[in-house]
Amino acid sequence: MAEEAPPRPQDAPVPAARELGGSAQVRCIDAGSCNGCEIEIGNAFGPVYDAERYGARLVASPRHADVALVTGPVTRNMAEPLRRTVAAMPEPRLVVAIGDCALNCGEFAGAYGVEGAVGDVVDVDLAVPGCPPRPEEIVSALRRVTGR
Numbered sequence: 702m703a704e705e706a707p708p709r710p711q712d713a714p715v716p717a718a719r720e721l722g723g724s725a726q727v728r729c730i731d732a733g734s735c736n737g738c739e740i741e742i743g744n745a746f747g748p749v750y751d752a753e754r755y756g757a758r759l760v761a762s763p764r765h766a767d768v769a770l771v772t773g774p775v776t777r778n779m780a781e782p783l784r785r786t787v788a789a790m791p792e793p794r795l796v797v798a799i800g801d802c803a804l805n806c807g808e809f810a811g812a813y814g815v816e817g818a819v820g821d822v823v824d825v826d827l828a829v830p831g832c833p834p835r836p837e838e839i840v841s842a843l844r845r846v847t848g849r
């Protein structure tokens with residue numbers, strides 16, 4: 702049922718990902734999104750796009766995760782939980798910002814409840830623009846992390 706695997710992304714692998722050895726455990730963090738990005742992350746890991754075949758796997762705890770996929774503008778209430786969640790991940794760890802809101806607050810820029818973009822709260826290693834990004838783009842970013 703899965704789509705035929707597209708060629709490996711031409712973009713260079715993320716340097717910090719070299720230590721992960723071709724597989725990445727991924728923890729999703731919704732820092733305040735509308736959930737549109739979550740739907741596409743779900744599709745990226747579903748049977749059609751099947752990110753797992755490239756070595757990326759979802760996990761439930763940040764303590765088991767190499768990669769944080771962060772969506773949404775960071776709301777005031779989620780800024781500290783986001784910092785703590787990323788701090789709970791073992792090193793080496795990467796943060797991937799998913800969607801325009803994560804990159805620059807998108808639709809929610811200037812809203813009273815918004816603390817800032819993901820990069821204003823934690824260091825970001827890789828960004829995937831779009832509102833929401835397509836599943837192929839999310840899978841492509843994960844392939845740059847796993848190098849597969």
Ligand code: SF4
Pocket residue numbers: 733734735736737738772773774799800801802803807808831832833834
């Ligand atoms: S980038 Fe678009 S789809 Fe994603 S959280 Fe923001 S508004 Fe929603």
